[in-house]
Amino acid sequence: MDKITIKPTAQEILIKGSGSEGYVDIYSYDFEQNDDKKGLGHLFMVGNIQDQDGDESDVQYITNLIASLAKREYYAQGDIAPKLAFTNALKKVNDVIDEFFKNKNLQINAGLFAIADESIYISRLGKFKIYLARDGKNIDVLNNIEHFSKEHFEERKFSNIISGKVHVGDRVLAFYPNKAVTSRERFIKADFIKFDKTSFIDKINAFKETKKDFACGALYIDVNQHREPTVRKTRLKSETIKLNPEHGTPILTAGSKTEATINPITLAVESREKQINPVVTHETSELNIDIDNKDTKQEIPKIIAAEFLFGRKGSPLQSLLKNIHISDFNPKKRLIIGLAGIVGIAILIGLGFTARSVLTTNQSDRQLSDKLKEITKNIGTAEDKINTSDFIDARNILASSYSSLIGSGYYESPKVKDTLTEISKLLDSMDNASEASVSLFAQIPENNGLVRLISNPGDEIQAVLTSKDKSFIASVNASGDVSDAVQIIDITPNSLLSLLGSSYDVVSDDTGLKMQVITDAKTRLIDLPADKPMKDGSLYEDNLYYLSSDKIFKIVDVAKNGKEPKIWSQESISINNELIAVDGNIYTLGSDGIYSFYFMGKKKFDKNIQISAQKGDILLSTKDGKYVHLIKTETGRIYDIEKTTGNLVKTIKINTAAKILDATISSSEIIYIATSDNKIWKVAY
Template structure:
């Protein structure tokens, strides 16, 4: 028979996803295909996170949505009432986000909602609003729940309440995170929600954003449409009466209490759209309050049914012991392990219809399977078994890979890169077939994000024969004539070109870098000593800058040294000619980890921002969606079209467009030996030194 059901049409409405004050927000909707979607309906996650520290925690919203989705659409949820599945989803989300929610440096607003058939379930942490448009009226439904608003501090720490109710054909909902830019336009939003279609409402918000770039919004717009269909599952089908419905008495809010008092208690809700049931905080992640299971097939949606007082039923984690009935207990029959097993087998449906011989055969088969399972556990399932441990790690890694892929779809490349870097470390010591296949999958995934080139460097020199025993090359640079300047770990400086070797002498310090100059090169120890070699002088000359502080990073431009010193960029004028005068080039607020110069100075901060400075003032900035470390260094020169980000730890060089800061390509320098030093010369030629004293060249 043809049935009429409700289907939500959903629009995610997000404008200005990342605010200038460091907060991040997003709205995400899910609808599983097939039976799960038919039975459990749609799931919505709306969240905002603001961090008082510099760490980028925007991935927390995606983490929450992924956990909620996985739990809500799990196979076990398919067998339960959608409301029970929603409760389990909240409890699992509380468990995973516990540390974030208890962090005083974080401010989190997060709302989860599910719509299954005509039923809606809502829970929130922090600030959240829902407008409902029905029968030429628009109401703020959360303002009608006194109980929900009583304990705001408690609500900040975890999901504690579920609001549930019924929806009708033509209902329109706008669920959103409240903000100043929306609050001042509340009348306009209510009017548009009531009068406009879903596309018209979206256009209204889009016009507000285009007229005011500072306007921001994060929410979900839902329209409940009436759909005729042939039901697959009768429990999912809704018979809709053809009459108008009041905006009154549509939602109720409910709480699950832990068993302290088994006395039944009746709560009569006040007149209004909501009554309540509160979720008790679950301090033990494994302990979940269990509610008596309702008969879902009898819970048809009756739109005109009068509301009755809601009873709070205590729920116990304890399992009741069945009461023995005398007629079922045989004193003459003595039970043992075999008879108990046979009795258990007999409980299977249809077992008793077999004759005694068939039962005996089945018992032997089942006993054999049990013995096989025991031996399998002994050999493969012990807690200290490498097989079992590796399987768990691989399973966890596969789940994290899916989460990283979700980050990419949300254009959160930084979170994806950070997550994959972590899980690569987790599976580093798994060397079986499954582990190797997963590593290859992860590498392929990262290479796709980073636009890794297939081009590989070529070895051009082996410096092993240039050093005495115990000596290795530590730093290199390449000159215009193709010769290579190298410094050993003992400070010995040599120049080699096509097999010829020239020893320059020994450094009086420990050089951290080698600068090229117009007439030679200069060694710098990162603090005070700069040693200059000119082809015309044929010797190293020391210039002491008189500085006692180790610079965070430094670069040479037009014979002037620029360095990060505390919260300043300082300049030493004409150091190649012996100058040592220090001046402040710029005061900076950012935590810079590296600088490069081509007339402008570019700074990379610890959060992955690339900032342009001109004449001592910040001119521009862009987010590179990555996490720098102590081995990250940016590199450019006046005629370079790119800003290069080098990293000796990963052995990679990333090229960003100097105008748009877009990642164009990444080069991998790994050739089986860790990379020790990287230098880039004219034309973007990349030179690298590995731990085996080999020099490599990659020419794009």
């Protein structure tokens, strides 16, 4: 029966230009004739080197060296997974690149990628692009890090590995985007989908006729189905291998040389008296096991110690008791036996605690191992989503994985930290995130209660605290001291809404059907209609605006006697909407990533920002601010969205080991976050 695999067939497109943008070359490797290494598939590189000092004397040598090192390291071990081999190759190349940057003023642009059966692994340094044509569509494989690359062209190492799947019939175009190619990229993309390989290459060559200094370095790859006959290995003749007693080196004593693996092996029993060398023989389905024992008399090992009865060895205590006969008992011996018994019991108790500790540790390790296996699988799924531009699902998968590790109790484990770093890098590849400037506002002593929700920041901040199964709303100062505490009754707090300078707070419950208005230690309960539950709400000028299933409702003058929700929106809204922010205008964000802008009861526009609203996320804005701030509590990231366009302007990440519980914003655009370690932080822009 034939073996069916996927095989890429590459065509190089190399058109020399004026050389003003440095030296470009293309490399492709495979080991199809080597059975041990053919599983690693094909390795490709498109490279461009530019010497900023104008010395082009050895840039070709540098390109060749990088490609050769990558090839040597990638195919060094044929028995490892392609992704691991690819990672090893990048590490080796990065070591060499470091040395070049120390001694030369270079700009290196290179794309390195491998196709092994149906998997593709890609990494790049500087400028590099790769398109995949599938089912009549053109996929920009690296478009998720296009924004990232613009900010990091000076990055001096291969870093992220993008991985995914290729299918039979796919076509891949990998190239260095020089100025001439970039200016024609729109036409190149269209032609790549429209024409077959020959016609497409003719189109590329035609550019040279119209522009003499046009240059192009690209690889055009067809992904085809490949059949090869299944090879049956020749069965081996009986052969005996002796092990050198000093070094354990196998010495072939009969039969022909072979690279076959020695399958189950049988050792002759070694005579204790004669110290006879052990003998190893091959075992095949045709041959009996052949042991060379001409000079060896086999002996059956004898069990000498009587304590092996029932397969268990006796303890020293048992041996001591056996040597004491009942007829010999006297007071001194009684004392000895008593002490021996006490020591024995103590030893047994100690062994019991040790065994319990070991079992608990092993169980904990197994749980962590299982969790990491699951998350590693999720990361692979997220990478596939990124490769197909499904950024919403990719972010959601990564956010869920990140949150489960942060809250797992294993945060100090090196493996967990490595996994969190891997998740962060994938998120960074989509977000172009920068580090936040964070400072501690307050550390709340646990005897003052555990912080759950925060709002209304100023010199003090309003917070919902829990203590002994009771919830309170109180003011917290920078020292963590609590004052003006009022107990919240009849509801389980889910959100806290306050206005800066106001004397009231609105607390909603987790059902979305009850709210409690707290004013000067007095409370008033509002019951919402069953068909108008609240998903998320926001206060503006003493009016409460909230999202329901497909409407935006408004409760007028909620601080005083307002309690009846009235429809604010003049049209139905998406049922996917999850978050709302109000500053005179209204902004919403849905689980489908749709950002909406409303003015005077009417929707002005929708925009897919490729970031979904999830449970626990927070949307904040101020009246005079330019941005709506989306706080992703699972991943500790803040996304700044321009109010009037929906453009994602900035992303910052908050590196905290504790989970984010809630967030609020001051009139001066300082964001405050509460974390599960009972701290409140200030995030300044």
